Amino acid sequence: MGAYAIRRLLWIPVTVILTTMIVFLLVRFIPGNVVDIIESQMAANGGGTIDRAAIMKLLGLNVPVYVQYGRWVSDIVVHGSFGTSLRSSQPITPMILQRIPLTFELGLMALIIGLLISIPIGVYSAIRQDTITDYILRSLSIILISVPSFWLGTMIVLYPSIWWHWAPPMEFIPFFKNPIGNLGMMIIPALVLGSQQSGSTMRMTRTMMLETLRQDYIRTAWAKGLSERVVVIRHAMKNALIPVVTMVGGGIPSLVGGSVIIEYIFNLPGMGRLMVDALDGRDYPIISAINLIMATIVIANNLFIDLTYGWLDPRIHYQ
C-alpha cells in the first residue's frame, strides 16, 4: 500500500502537466482563432476594421504556441495568476476565488442529498429483486437519470409561480450573512442536482448488493439463523457499498459539469455561472482557468478515492 501510494503520488505531476496542456490547447488549437471572432463581431456590430497585429500583441498571441503555453503556466505557478479577462480586463484569479465557495457548497449539498436518496432505495430494491416494489424503485432511479436537470429546474421555477404565485428564492444570500436563508435558497438547486446524481448511485448500489447477496458468506449468515436486518445491514451492505464509494467519487466530474447548468437556471453566482458568461463572451482565459480548476478538483478527488479504496477494502492489494 505504501509503495502504491508513493507511485500514485509520483504520477500526479505528470497528470497535472498533461492536463494544463490539454486545457490550453483545447481553446487554442481548434480552427478559427480569437482574433477572427473579434473581427467578425466588430463587423457584425458595424465597427470598422481592426489592427490585427496590435490585438495579437495585446493578447500575447504574436509568439509561438509553446511560448504562450510557457507564459501561461509560469504565470499560474509563480504568481498564482490566470491572466486577465479579455472583456473586462480584470484579473481572473480573484474573480474565481470569490465564486468557488458557492459551487463547492452546491456540490456538497447535492452529494449528500443524492446519497440520502439513493442508498436506502438501492439496498431495498436489491433485497426485493424482481418484485413490484423493485420495478417501481428502479423505474424511479431511471426517471431521475433521464429527466434533464435543466428542464426540471425550469419547471420547478416556472409552474409554482404560475399556479400559486410562488417562486423559489432567486436572490443570492451569502452563507456568512444569513446561514439559514442561504441553505433555504440552496436546497432546491441542490435537490435538482442531487436527484440526478442519485439515479446512477441507486443503480450501482442495487447491482453491488445483488452481487454481494450471492456470496457464500451471506449464505453462511442466513444459515446461522440471523435476521434479515442483520444479514442485509451488517453483512451485505458493508461490503456492497465499497464500490459505491468509488462510483460516487467518479460522479464528481458530472456533478461539476451539472452545476454549470444548475447555477445558470437558478441564477447562482458560482463558478459554473462565470463559465457560461465567459463562454457567451468568448472570454478564453477565463474558460481555460475554470477548465483547469475543475480538472484539478477531479484529479485531487480521484487520488483521494484511489488511496482510500485500499483502506476500505482490505482484499485489494496494489502491487
Add this chain to the structure above:
Amino acid sequence: MTTKNGNAAPVKRVENKRPGLFFDLLRRLVLEKPLGTFGLGLIIIFFTMGIFSKFIMPFSWSQIHLLERLQGPSGRYFLGTDELGRDEMSRLIYGARISMEIGIGATFLNTVVSILIGASSGFLGGKTDMIVQRFVDVWMSIPGFVILLTVMTILPRSLLMMILVLGITGGIGGARLVRSAVIAIKSNTYISASDAIGCSPVRILLVHIIPNIMPTLIIMFTLGIGGNILAEAGLSFLGFGLPPGVPSWGVLINSSQAYLQTDPQLALWPGLALSLAVFGMNMFGDSIRDLLDPRLRGGVGRYALSDKKLKELKENLAGKAAAGK
C-alpha cells in the same frame, strides 16, 4: 463418400443451430425483463416517429402562421403554436428525428473511437498502453460537459458537427471500458493458439477479440444513446448546441425561455418528450446490461432466484414428481 484417401472420415459441416446473439437477447428481454420491454416499446415509438416524421407531421415543422402565434391546444394545432405560429406538435415530431440522428450517430462514433483507442492500447500493452492510458485519465478528469461547452463555442454549429464532437469527446472516455474487456479476453488460450498458428494481430483483434467483447460494446451503445441525446439538449438549452433554426428538443426549450410566463407549455412538451425518450433508452439499456453482465447470473442463497421463479421451479418439480408416479 469417396475421397482421395478412402479411410478418412466424411467431413461434415456442423450447422450452428443456436440463434444469434441478437435474437437470443431479444427473446430473453421480452421473457424476463418487463421494464426493458417497455423501454424498447418507447424506443420503437420514437424511432417510428423519427423515421416517418414526414408523413406524421400535421404541418411542416418550419411552416409559419403569423396570424396564429402562441396559441393554446386546439383541434387544428394539437399542442398549440410557437412564437412564429409554427405547429408545436410537428416540431416535436421532427425533434424526435433529430434526437434519433444525434443519439445513434454520436453513440456509433463513440463506440468506434473507443474501440480504436481502447482495443489497440489494451491489445498492444506495454509502453503504448501506459501512455494512452495517462492521456485518457487526464481527459476523463475534465468534466465532459465542460469540454463539450468549450469546444462548441469555437466550432461552427451544425447537426453534423454536433455528432462529431459528441462522438469523439465521449468516445475517449469509453476507451477505458473497451480496454479492460480486451485485456480480460487477451489472456485466453484461444488467443495464444491463433497467435501460434500465425494469425496477424489485426486478424486476432477483428476476428477473435472484438466478437468476444460484444456484450461490453452492446451495453456501452445502448446506455450511451440517452446520454448523448441529453448532452445535445443541455448544450442547445444553454445556446451552444444546434443553431436556433433546428427544432431539436433542447433548442425548443431554449427558445421558449422568452415566453415562459405566458406560454409555459412551450417548455413543457419538448422536455416531456425528451425525458420520455431518454427514459425508454435507459430502461432498455439497463435491462440489456442485466442480461449480458455475467456477474449477475446464477448465485446462491435466498436471493438467488426471485419468488416467482422459485414458485415456477417448485411447481415444475412437483409436476415431474407427480408424472413419475
